[in-house]
Amino acid sequence: xxxxxxxxxxxxxxxxxxxxxxxxxxxxxxxxxxxxxxxxxxxxxxxxxxxxxxxxxxxxxxxxxxxxxxxxxxxxxxxxxxxxxxxxxxxxxxxxxxxxxxxxxxxxxxxxxxxxxxxxxxxxxxxxxxxxxxxxxxxxxxxxxxxxxxxxxxxxxxxxxxxxxxxxxxxxxxxxxxxxxxxxxxxxxxxxxxxxxxxxxxxxxxxxxxxxxxxxxxxxxxxxxx
Amino acid sequence: xxxxxxxxxxxxxxxxxxxxxxxxxxxxxxxxxxxxxxxxxxxxxxxxxxxxxxxxxxxxxxxxxxxxxxxxxxxxxxxxxxxxxxxxxxxxxxxxxxxxxxxxxxxxxxxxxxxxxxxxxxxxxxxxxxxxxxxxxxxxxxxxxxxxxxxxxxxxxxxxxxxxxxxxxxxxxxxxxxxxxxxxxxxxxxxxxxxxxxxxxxxxxxxxxxxxxxxxxxxxxxxxxxxxxxxxxxxxxxxxxxxxxxxxxxxxxxxxxxxxxxxxxxxxxxxxxxxxxxxxxxxxxxxxxxxxxxxxxxxxxxxxxxxxxxxxxxxxxxxxxxxxxxxxxxxxxxxxxxxxxxxxxxxxxxxxxxxxxxxxxxxxxxxxxxxxxxxxx
Numbered sequence: 001x002x003x004x005x006x007x008x009x010x011x012x013x014x015x016x017x018x019x020x021x022x023x024x025x026x027x028x029x030x031x032x033x034x035x036x037x038x039x040x041x042x043x044x045x046x047x048x049x050x051x052x053x054x055x056x057x058x059x060x061x062x063x064x065x066x067x068x069x070x071x072x073x074x075x076x077x078x079x080x081x082x083x084x085x086x087x088x089x090x091x092x093x094x095x096x097x098x099x100x101x102x103x104x105x106x107x108x109x110x111x112x113x114x115x116x117x118x119x120x121x122x123x124x125x126x127x128x129x130x131x132x133x134x135x136x137x138x139x140x141x142x143x144x145x146x147x148x149x150x151x152x153x154x155x156x157x158x159x160x161x162x163x164x165x166x167x168x169x170x171x172x173x174x175x176x177x178x179x180x181x182x183x184x185x186x187x188x189x190x191x192x193x194x195x196x197x198x199x200x201x202x203x204x205x206x207x208x209x210x211x212x213x214x215x216x217x218x219x220x221x222x223x224x225x226x
Numbered sequence: 227x228x229x230x231x232x233x234x235x236x237x238x239x240x241x242x243x244x245x246x247x248x249x250x251x252x253x254x255x256x257x258x259x260x261x262x263x264x265x266x267x268x269x270x271x272x273x274x275x276x277x278x279x280x281x282x283x284x285x286x287x288x289x290x291x292x293x294x295x296x297x298x299x300x301x302x303x304x305x306x307x308x309x310x311x312x313x314x315x316x317x318x319x320x321x322x323x324x325x326x327x328x329x330x331x332x333x334x335x336x337x338x339x340x341x342x343x344x345x346x347x348x349x350x351x352x353x354x355x356x357x358x359x360x361x362x363x364x365x366x367x368x369x370x371x372x373x374x375x376x377x378x379x380x381x382x383x384x385x386x387x388x389x390x391x392x393x394x395x396x397x398x399x400x401x402x403x404x405x406x407x408x409x410x411x412x413x414x415x416x417x418x419x420x421x422x423x424x425x426x427x428x429x430x431x432x433x434x435x436x437x438x439x440x441x442x443x444x445x446x447x448x449x450x451x452x453x454x455x456x457x458x459x460x461x462x463x464x465x466x467x468x469x470x471x472x473x474x475x476x477x478x479x480x481x482x483x484x485x486x487x488x489x490x491x492x493x494x495x496x497x498x499x500x501x502x503x504x505x506x507x508x509x510x511x512x513x514x515x516x517x518x519x520x521x522x523x524x525x526x527x528x529x530x531x532x533x534x535x536x537x538x539x540x541x542x543x544x545x546x547x548x549x550x551x552x553x554x555x556x557x558x559x560x561x562x563x564x565x566x567x568x569x570x571x572x573x574x575x576x577x578x579x580x581x582x583x584x585x586x587x588x589x590x591x592x593x594x595x596x597x598x599x600x601x602x603x
Binding site: 094098099100101102131134135137138143 | 239240241242277279280281282284286288291292295297299300
């Protein structure tokens with residue numbers, strides 16, 4: 001019996017005629033229809049070209065991305081799969097902060113399918129701090145990936161305070177937290193940065209700055225939620 | 227504070243552990259890793275390696291995550307329970323009178339708590355189980371014992387806490403439950419949900435489990451494991467219930483559990499016997515916005531006599547329709563609806579106790595052992 005990874009309800013599975021008759025693997029649903037109905041796809045809204053979050057009908061770019069444009073002269077063109085609603089907040093709390101590693105499977109198939117639709121040469125996930133490795137025991141971003149990826153970034157030591165424990169203003173003031181370990185792997189390449197959540201954009205912009213400096217052809221980013 | 231570790235197991239990431247520790251603090255393992263399974267040392271769950279795996283051959287317990295993750299990246303800090311309480315010990319100031327039968331049970335409780343035995347108090351709703359515990363509890367507290375009063379249901383904990391505060395002098399009580407705002411304090415008497423027992427290790431000389439047959443304790447082997455671990459190896463356990471399940475009764479049969487049985491409520495009346503009435507197509511009538519006539523008549527009668535009551539429905543989904551029908555058919559609006567996962571549940575229970583509502587709509591099977599004055603007669 002299949003159980004929903006998020007709410008524990010039994011998943012009813014009805015096979016289609018095509019699945020019954022034709023060979024091939026039948027996809028195993030990880031979450032129930034009720035939980036699925038609570039997900040909001042970012043694509044289905046009117047997304048900001050900078051951060052991928054919902055814009056008002058009258059806007060063409062959000063205020064926050066105007067600030068980034070002003071600061072760096074370019075935009076990240078982030079795209080996210082799901083909106084950060086109550087459902088995803090609860091999911092991130094359990095997956096990332098309680099550390100329920102098994103929950104990586106909840107959206108793994110959908111997220112990798114989403115990433116496949118991008119044109120890129122190398123997939124570069126955002127790394128986590130060594131202290132997080134030694135307590136959480138997993139990188140929440142790479143755990144979501146089944147596609148091959150390149151570890152080109154590492155965190156600079158002494159940044160013990162987690163981004164998620166800071167206010168927006170504190171986060172925006174955070175100095176560079178990454179360093180490139182393998183610049184040769186991304187030079188002249190189209191890089192797709194991957195992270196779990198886009199919140200202020202600070203983390204992803206820090207990573208993107210390094211990629212631009214290393215001579216990447218193009219830098220974009222994708223996250224599970226924003 | 228070293229007291230926070232007394233009789234408890236506190237998770238500490240290995241990377242954050244200092245090189246030298248005070249000699250009192252023992253470092254205990256969090257997991258047993260066997261060939262194909264891991265065993266969580268906190269909740270006792272046995273999980274396959276694949277379901278418990280983290281990268282780099284580390285493991286975690288996915289079962290008791292809510293209390294902080296138990297994993298091979300951390301250890302427990304533990305300090306053996308020293309019973310470090312300063313006199314004057316708590317003193318019973320409750321003045322109530324026990325009936326003859328209650329007195330007898332209270333004596334049995336006193337003796338078995340003294341000898342750290344395991345005893346089941348099987349008594350009907352309203353028999354005065356709490357009051358029958360007072361004497362035994364008071365005597366043990368006077369002896370400097372550390373005692374916990376635990377229940378699977380947070381409502382019971384919130385209800386018992388003020389009653390114990392009132393009944394004892396010089397008694398500071400720790401009240402622990404999932405959403406509690408107060409931080410943990412080391413106290414001689416602890417009132418907590420059975421989930422909170424997972425944090426304790428050989429802490430209590432006597433453990434009382436109230437409504438031992440309520441969900442989720444009865445169906446959750448982790449909680450039973452936690453209760454066993456929370457008492458000292460030579461500690462006693464007292465189970466209170468009106469409806470003992472198979473497992474408890476079997477323990478009684480095998481002689482592993484003593485039993486005190488009280489079939490009468492304290493005023494000597496028997497429990498009211500439910501009467502079954504048939505109403506046909508009641509869901510259809512509800513859809514039209516009306517209660518079945520029989521239900522309407524009964525409720526009107528109850529309201530007219532000023533008797534407060536609880537109304538149960540079979541499913542959470544039925545609540546809105548019944549609510550609407552009540553608005554249509556009855557003149558009063560003084561009621562509230564509540565269900566198990568209601569975010570405002572605890573507030574609503576308190577409001578009902580404060581007599582703010584005339585009646586209440588609830589889903590069925592939700593144990594009605596909440597105590598309301600003048601409600602159950």
